[in-house]
Amino acid sequence: MQNSEAMALSAALLATAGELTQRINEGVVARGFEGIRPAHGFAFARLAPDGATVTELAVHLGVTKQAASQLVDEIVRRGYAERRPHPRDARARLIVLTERGWACTRAAEAxxxxxxxxxxxxxxxxxxxxxxxxxxxxxPYGPLRPSW
Amino acid sequence: MQNSEAMALSAALLATAGELTQRINEGVVARGFEGIRPAHGFAFARLAPDGATVTELAVHLGVTKQAASQLVDEIVRRGYAERRPHPRDARARLIVLTERGWACTRAAEAxxxxxxxxxxxxxxxxxxxxxxxxxxxxxPYGPLRPSW
DNA sequence: GGCAGATGGTCAAGTAGGTTGACTATATAG
DNA sequence: CTATATAGTCAACCTACTTGACCATCTGCC
Structure with missing residues (x-):
């Protein structure tokens, strides 16, 4: 495959990804969940099964733990998640989705x-x-990173 | 197709897009082009055929023309493009790639x-x-937007 | 048990890339 | 020729992220 073909494939992939992200976000907002950015959705995906710590979230999102902590502040303030004491580690806190957080996740899936x-x-x-x-x-398996 | 399957497909697409963007950018840097961000690559794609005005670039990238103008400042300062008088419109300037800009584009393709x-x-x-x-x-045909 | 270093989390300040608003110069319609 | 629209820039601000400093708690080792 020629370089220019590889670039055309790449462009199609990135354009599709950008469109998808935007439309999922619009769909979530249209279903009544406000103040939500695409990054929040990726956080929800990591929190959904059993919750996660701020540090785990930071690794998943590919940002510093300070940035992850700030993002958690936002979704807690808006009622999508809550901080609970961690069952095994008194330093850590387990961030878990609230019912509203689950509803938002279902809206994103829809x-x-x-x-x-x-x-x-x-x-x-x-x-x-x-x-x-x-x-x-x-x-890839690694952290989710912004497309650009 | 179930909602959860659609979400899994979406996640795979977005993860792949993020990885692709990152690796193209790393590849470009590794080939000796510094101070380049992914957004610059998308600008180059629009400039490559025949150049473009700042406003056209802004539409392509889905940002304000002020932001596009600032981005052009950067790539001009780094020698990847230059501002020329527009052949038909004395208000506008035609932004075209320099030889170094073309070399960078080829590096991105590689x-x-x-x-x-x-x-x-x-x-x-x-x-x-x-x-x-x-x-x-x-x-989609529209402007390229960041994945999140 | 107790101490040294590693790890989880937060606070504070700085930075980068975007926004909105105001303005000038030129084009275009009537 | 005037009135309005458009291309581009300057300036101020905003937001999401970074780096650096710090405290609380865990873990390994004597």
Whole structure:
């Protein structure tokens, strides 16, 4: 594959990612969750299963723990999460989603599904699954980083 | 497709996009072009064919023209582009890439090709082309926006 | 048990990249 | 020729992040 083709593929991927992010965020806001930025969604994804500490969140998001702490302040202030004492470590606090936080997460999933459904209309269900399969195999495991 | 599946697909796409952006940027820096951020690359893409005005660049990047003007200041100061009088409009200036700007663009293409080659090792050339095809069909035309 | 160093978290100050608002110069419509 | 729209810049501010300093608590080792 030529360099210019690789660049065209990259551009298509990044444009699609940007559009997806924006539309998920719009969908979440449209469902009544205000003061939410895309970064919050990625935090929610890490908090969802069992909660996490600020430091774990910072690693996941690829930012300093100070920045993560500040982000937690925001989502706590808006009622999406709460800080609880950590069961094993008195220094740490376990950040867990509130019911409102879970509702917001479900709203994000619904918004994502809406966008993906649009892709299905263009590509067909079969190709969307093929796309998912390809991306799963090349997606990195590390921290989520902003696209630019 | 279930909501949770759509979210998993979205997460894979965004993680891949973030990784791609980061690695292209690292590749460009490794090739000796310093003081470059990912946003500059997207500006270069718009400037490459025939140049563009600050306002056109602002629309392409999805930012205010003041922000675009500031970004142009940076790439001009670093020798990647220059401001010329616009051939048809004395108010406007045409921003065009310098030879160094073109070299940087080629470096970005080479870096992108390197990443895509890694995908080829995992998926096979055939699947990478299928991925490209899918993404081309769902990628939006509008301004490029940051993923978050 | 007790001490030294590592780790979790926060506070404070600084920075970078964006925004809004105001302004000048030039273009365009009537 | 005048009135309005557009290209670009300057200045002030805002927000999300960084670095540096600090305290509380955990862990390894004597």
């Amino acid at each position: 918004a994502a599904a809406e966008v993906v459904r649009g892709w299905g209309d263009v590509l067909g269900e079969r190709e969307v699954r093929a796309l998912w399969d390809c991306l799963s195999r090349i997606a | 870096a992108a090709a390197e990443v895509v080659r890694g995908w080829g090792d995992v998926l096979g050339e055939r699947e990478v082309r299928a991925l490209w095809d899918c993404l081309s069909r769902i990628a």
